[in-house]
Amino acid sequence: MEPDRISSLPGHIIDHILSLLPIKEAVRTSSLSTNWRYKWTTLPEIVFDRECIAKTFEDKLPRIIDHVLLLHSGSIKKFKLSRLHIGVTDVDRWTLCLTRRHVKEFVLEIWKDPNQPYEIHACLFSCQSLHHLELFNCWLIPPSTFQGFRNLKSLDLQHVTMIKDAFENLVSAVLCLNQ
Numbered sequence: 176m177e178p179d180r181i182s183s184l185p186g187h188i189i190d191h192i193l194s195l196l197p198i199k200e201a202v203r204t205s206s207l208s209t210n211w212r213y214k215w216t217t218l219p220e221i222v223f224d225r226e227c228i229a230k231t232f233e234d235k236l237p238r239i240i241d242h243v244l245l246l247h248s249g250s251i252k253k254f255k256l257s258r259l260h261i262g263v264t265d266v267d268r269w270t271l272c273l274t275r276r277h278v279k280e281f282v283l284e285i286w287k288d289p290n291q292p293y294e295i296h297a298c299l300f301s302c303q304s305l306h307h308l309e310l311f312n313c314w315l316i317p318p319s320t321f322q323g324f325r326n327l328k329s330l331d332l333q334h335v336t337m338i339k340d341a342f343e344n345l346v347s348a349v350l351c352l353n354q
Contacts, residue, residue: 179208179210182207182208182210182211189214190214190217190218193214193215193218194218194219194220197222197226197227198215198218198221198222198223198227198243199227200227201215201218202215202243213246213248216246216247216248216249217247217248217249218247218249219249219250219251219252219253220251220252220253220254220255221243221244221247221251221253221254221255222253222254222255222257223236223239223240223255223256223257223259224255224256224257224258224259225257225258225259236259236261237261237262237265240256240265240269241265241268241269244269244272244273250276250277251273251276251277251278252278252279252280253278253279253280253281253282253307254269254273254278254280254281254282255280255282255283256269256282256283256284256285257282257283257284258284258286259286260286261285263293263294266283266285266293266296267296270283270295270296270298270299271296271298273302274298274299274301274302277302277304278302278304278305279304279305279306279307280305280306280307280308280309281299281302281305281307281308281309282307282309283295283309283310283311283313284309284310284311284312285311285312285313286312292312292313292314292334292335292336293312293313293314294313294314294316295310295313295314295315295316297316297317297318300317300318300321302324303324303325303326304326305324305326305327306326306327306328306329307327307328307329307330307331308324308327308329308330308331309330309331309332310331310332310333310335311333311334311335312333312334312335313334313335313336314335314336314337315335315336315337315338315341315345316337316338316341317340317341321341323345324345327345330345
């Protein structure tokens, strides 16, 4: 019997190979063997978008994301939820989970009625580990104690509604870092 050459690769090479796969395919590698069962759980980037989720599975997506976040054991550098129709309570739960895990890049593109933007959960404003924040079709209402994200290096807001002070706090935090 021929040895399993892929499994005998160094860990960092296997991690790199898995990082190049969509999350759906990375999770599927767990069926290769017992050695591969949980390798995907340490991926630093988790992306859920139209490319990784078939239209037929979109109704199961909240359960799939819950499962991925529950089993994930490594640090999460980047989390992206893009171009999917998702319930507000689900996004709130994931945002809370990610802020507790010190996510560095958070990309949220909510595709709902543009007249009803998603209101960002208050816990996001306490996430000082953020380096990159990208929001689409959201509403920002930070708590009165919010002083900005001290580690934020890039900010991308599209179709975002916010109060004046929120914008000044976001921008001043980014400007202070670039000086």
